[in-house]
Amino acid sequence: MTTPMLQAVNLSVQFGGLKAVNDVSFDVWPNEVFSLIGPNGAGKTTIFNLISALYRPTSGEVRFESEVISRMPPHVVARHGIARTFQNIELFEHATVLQNLLVGRHCHRHTGWVQDLLFTGSVRRAELEFRRQVEEVIEFLDLQHYRESMVAGLPYGVRKVVELARALSMRPRLLLLDEPSSGLNTEETEDMGFWIEDIKQDLGITVIMVEHDMGLVSRVSDRVLALNLGEVLTLGTPEEVQAHPGVIEAYLGGVDDV
Amino acid sequence: MLQLLQLIVSGAAIGCIYALIALGFVLIYKATETVNFAQGDLMMIGGFLGLTAMTVAGMPFAVAFLLTTVAMALVGMGAERLVLRPLLGQPAFTMIMMTIGLGYLARGVVTMIPYWGTETHTLPVPYKDEVIWLGGEGTGLVVSVEHLVIILATVVLVALLYAFFRYTRLGIAMQATSQNQLAAFYMGIPVRRVNMLIWGLSSAICGVAGLLLAPITFVHANMGFVGLKAFPAAVVGGFGSIPGALVGGLIIGIVESLAGFYLPEGFKDIAAYVVVLVMLVVKPNGLFGENLTKKV
Amino acid sequence: MHFIFKTRYEQDISLFKHSGQVFWYAALALALVAAPWLLSEYALSQFTFIGIYAIVCLGLMLLAGFTGQVSLGHAGFLAMGAYTEAWLQANGWPFMISLPMAALVAGVTGIIVGLPALRVKGLYLSIATLAFGFIIEEVVVRAEHITGGNAGRQLDKLMIAGIDFDDGTNYYYLVTFIAVLCVLGVLNLLRSPTGRAFVAIRDSEVSAQSMGINLAHYKTVAFALSAALAGIAGALYAHKIRIITPDQFGFLQSIELLMMVVIGGLGSIQGAIFGPAFWFVVQQVIVVGKDWLPPGLGQQTGLQPTIFGFILIAIVLFEPMGLYGRWLKFRTFLEIFPFYRKGMFKRQKSYMKSERMK
Numbered sequence: 001m002t003t004p005m006l007q008a009v010n011l012s013v014q015f016g017g018l019k020a021v022n023d024v025s026f027d028v029w030p031n032e033v034f035s036l037i038g039p040n041g042a043g044k045t046t047i048f049n050l051i052s053a054l055y056r057p058t059s060g061e062v063r064f065e066s067e068v069i070s071r072m073p074p075h076v077v078a079r080h081g082i083a084r085t086f087q088n089i090e091l092f093e094h095a096t097v098l099q100n101l102l103v104g105r106h107c108h109r110h111t112g113w114v115q116d117l118l119f120t121g122s123v124r125r126a127e128l129e130f131r132r133q134v135e136e137v138i139e140f141l142d143l144q145h146y147r148e149s150m151v152a153g154l155p156y157g158v159r160k161v162v163e164l165a166r167a168l169s170m171r172p173r174l175l176l177l178d179e180p181s182s183g184l185n186t187e188e189t190e191d192m193g194f195w196i197e198d199i200k201q202d203l204g205i206t207v208i209m210v211e212h213d214m215g216l217v218s219r220v221s222d223r224v225l226a227l228n229l230g231e232v233l234t235l236g237t238p239e240e241v242q243a244h245p246g247v248i249e250a251y252l253g254g255v256d257d258v
Numbered sequence: 259m260l261q262l263l264q265l266i267v268s269g270a271a272i273g274c275i276y277a278l279i280a281l282g283f284v285l286i287y288k289a290t291e292t293v294n295f296a297q298g299d300l301m302m303i304g305g306f307l308g309l310t311a312m313t314v315a316g317m318p319f320a321v322a323f324l325l326t327t328v329a330m331a332l333v334g335m336g337a338e339r340l341v342l343r344p345l346l347g348q349p350a351f352t353m354i355m356m357t358i359g360l361g362y363l364a365r366g367v368v369t370m371i372p373y374w375g376t377e378t379h380t381l382p383v384p385y386k387d388e389v390i391w392l393g394g395e396g397t398g399l400v401v402s403v404e405h406l407v408i409i410l411a412t413v414v415l416v417a418l419l420y421a422f423f424r425y426t427r428l429g430i431a432m433q434a435t436s437q438n439q440l441a442a443f444y445m446g447i448p449v450r451r452v453n454m455l456i457w458g459l460s461s462a463i464c465g466v467a468g469l470l471l472a473p474i475t476f477v478h479a480n481m482g483f484v485g486l487k488a489f490p491a492a493v494v495g496g497f498g499s500i501p502g503a504l505v506g507g508l509i510i511g512i513v514e515s516l517a518g519f520y521l522p523e524g525f526k527d528i529a530a531y532v533v534v535l536v537m538l539v540v541k542p543n544g545l546f547g548e549n550l551t552k553k554v
Numbered sequence: 555m556h557f558i559f560k561t562r563y564e565q566d567i568s569l570f571k572h573s574g575q576v577f578w579y580a581a582l583a584l585a586l587v588a589a590p591w592l593l594s595e596y597a598l599s600q601f602t603f604i605g606i607y608a609i610v611c612l613g614l615m616l617l618a619g620f621t622g623q624v625s626l627g628h629a630g631f632l633a634m635g636a637y638t639e640a641w642l643q644a645n646g647w648p649f650m651i652s653l654p655m656a657a658l659v660a661g662v663t664g665i666i667v668g669l670p671a672l673r674v675k676g677l678y679l680s681i682a683t684l685a686f687g688f689i690i691e692e693v694v695v696r697a698e699h700i701t702g703g704n705a706g707r708q709l710d711k712l713m714i715a716g717i718d719f720d721d722g723t724n725y726y727y728l729v730t731f732i733a734v735l736c737v738l739g740v741l742n743l744l745r746s747p748t749g750r751a752f753v754a755i756r757d758s759e760v761s762a763q764s765m766g767i768n769l770a771h772y773k774t775v776a777f778a779l780s781a782a783l784a785g786i787a788g789a790l791y792a793h794k795i796r797i798i799t800p801d802q803f804g805f806l807q808s809i810e811l812l813m814m815v816v817i818g819g820l821g822s823i824q825g826a827i828f829g830p831a832f833w834f835v836v837q838q839v840i841v842v843g844k845d846w847l848p849p850g851l852g853q854q855t856g857l858q859p860t861i862f863g864f865i866l867i868a869i870v871l872f873e874p875m876g877l878y879g880r881w882l883k884f885r886t887f888l889e890i891f892p893f894y895r896k897g898m899f900k901r902q903k904s905y906m907k908s909e910r911m912k
Contacts, residue, residue, distance in 0.1 A: 293677050
């Protein structure tokens with residue numbers, strides 16, 4: 001394959017006087033795990049919001065399989081096969097896990113609200129098919145136990161998995177994970193690592209991940225992009241990036257800061 | 259030209275009432291992100307309290323005015339303590355529904371109180387039905403003293419509030435709370451008590467508005483519906499902004515007054531709502547509003 | 555406690571979760587059919603009102619309870635339906651066509667009123683709907699040649715296919731039939747992708763759009779359907795009351811509709827029926843109880859709003875899920891007796907979620 005799956009081209013975004021992302025370019029290739037790292041305020045989540053079109057870039061663009069997506073409304077971007085999770089978990093709180101996952105199938109619906117109102121045969125068939133597909137995800141992430149639970153009552157670690165499951169129910173081609181391990185204990189983080197590897201290998205989904213846990217990053221990432229203050233520090237394998245003096249300085253601060 | 263000026267002055271007077279009620283909304287909204295739909299009904303209660311103080315207890319206007327303000331502050335604080343504080347942390351809609359319930363209840367209860375009832379009452383203010391001629395008797399601008407008092411009282415009240423927020427410890431604590439409750443709490447500000455005081459302050463302002471409005475519209479149980487027009491005022495100004503509430507109130511008042519004269523019958527009553535709809539389409543954050551986008 | 559062992563995916567999407575439910579709903583249907591023989595004419599007429607209000611509340615529930623868009627001007631849609639029906643009937647349209655037309659006119663109004671929802675949300679949207687409510691009311695007052703203005707507009711006797719629906723029993727059946735159809739439609743909607751999209755929008759707009767849900771489309775659909783239901787109810791209301799005036803569709807009516815929905819239980823279909831049912835029952839209790847009270851209290855017009863005000867405040871304070879929530883607790887208590895303990899339904903406290911961007 002010669003074309004990148006996702007390209008960020010000279011991406012910049014400005015909020016008032018603040019340049020949150022400044023002239024960032026990178027390519028993500030099919031079937032890789034691509035991590036964004038950097039200290040707080042580096043612009044990682046902002047880049048995610050730019051990819052999923054929640055923000056509009058001030059200049060530059062995002063291309064998905066050579067198509068410019070940064071000017072589309074967010075729901076159209078989702079229909080192109082880009083799913084995401086959120087840093088602070090944005091689940092549908094007052095619905096069951098199953099319903100949350102079924103929302104993930106939304107882009108694949110073919111019926112309109114009139115058919116839904118009458119619950120026609122095609123709606124019924126589609127619903128059964130959705131239900132079956134969602135069950136595959138439930139099995140994949142071991143959520144059987146929580147199927148009928150309300151999200152509002154679930155512990156944090158489970159919610160994190162449910163959010164991943166919801167994104168996977170979309171059967172995306174590109175998955176954006178915003179800090180998948182934050183708030184998880186070591187064991188749960190371990191599981192998350194296995195799942196990300198499986199998502200890449202078994203499901204063939206490309207993953208872009210924002211992550212602070214360097215252990216997880218080096219375990220699963222193919223390439224890492226380090227950012228600081230909205231600008232690219234370096235790009236390379238996890239080892240290369242971790243050894244980069246600019247990265248060490250960004251995380252630990254200059255000698256005089258200490 | 260004189261005609262226009264005349265309309266603007268009377269519009270501005272009513273606008274001041276809207277502005278005061280909107281100010282009440284904004285104070286509470288800034289502090290607790292709750293919108294008090296009972297604001298207009300608080301104003302109505304204020305009107306009745308003043309009426310009782312003057313006609314039943316026979317107090318002079320100034321005393322009744324002060325007493326009503328204090329009583330209204332207590333009513334507001336009581337409402338916060340009794341029914342709103344238990345809901346802290348609940349979704350905004352729960353709080354809104356509670357205030358809607360309070361307003362509904364207030365309109366019912368008021369009619370059951372002896373002497374208040376369902377009739378309309380006149381508040382016997384000393385300046386009733388007096389007018390002042392500006393620029394020559396018979397030829398200049400005629401301003402009713404009732405309108406003048408409203409405008410002057412609003413100016414004084416706003417100046418006092420400004421000084422309060424700017425220079426007193428409590429005022430600064432209230433400002434801090436309205437910017438960031440959690441941070442204010444960590445800084446040792448008793449957020450709950452401050453919230454209660456804000457409710458008190460807000461309803462005291464409404465009480466004042468009620469007393470000022472009473473000479474024009476009479477005192478009756480449905481007087482509080484005027485308060486609904488303070489919503490457009492608050493939105494036009496930008497919901498979280500105090501100067502916005504004032505400007506918004508004036509705009510709504512003046513537009514209404516002009517619409518009543520230049521447009522066919524019926525437009526006066528809906529002018530405020532048309533303005534707010536236009537505003538919501540053109541500039542939802544209002545003239546002085548803050549950004550309301552949620553961060554993810 | 556019912557533990558349902560599901561063996562087929564069909565069970566997840568069927569309307570009835572288990573055979574017990576089939577039994578109880580069948581019993582309910584039978585009771586509804588038998589009501590005219592069991593109830594006095596007056597009681598039946600109250601039942602008809604409950605049916606009519608249940609249809610509006612269903613629409614409001616869809617909008618406020620499931621899509622999270624609170625409307626403070628719902629009486630406006632009721633008015634659109636009522637006046638459309640009255641005008642069409644006077645122009646000789648048969649009910650079978652005029653009723654859908656009433657729904658359509660109200661639905662289109664709903665789309666217009668919903669337009670601000672595409673830009674603003676929460677409180678701002680509520681204020682926009684409030685503004686629309688007042689504007690519709692004023693338009694009704696002014697459009698005298700269609701609405702009869704403040705004097706009101708009279709409706710003729712309702713005849714469908716030669717059957718006289720002026721008769722209480724017939725009209726009760728008509729309303730009940732339409733109400734049941736509406737309930738079924740809404741139930742269908744809620745178990746299908748559209749309903750899930752509504753709930754998704756209610757709970758998190760950001761993640762709803764990231765899941766491919768077109769916010770503008772679904773909000774518009776929610777407004778249209780909700781208003782259409784109000785339109786249907788308005789038409790039925792007009793025939794029931796026979797003379798309609800603008801003040802029946804004012805701000806107070808909008809508030810009372812919202813109160814019914816909240817009392818019934820926000821976010822449940824049952825709530826949309828419990829709410830108006832409770833409202834009318836309490837109203838009757840007040841009418842009867844009045845005579846027992848001292849005349850100084852009993853004859854007050856403010857008695858009813860005072861009582862409903864107190865009920866609403868109590869519900870918001872102590873039972874945020876409304877009467878439906880209370881019923882759920884009671885049912886659970888019976889099912890697992892004697893193991894029920896306090897706090898099983900404890901409401902989850904959350905930190906104040908700010909909608910403001912800091």
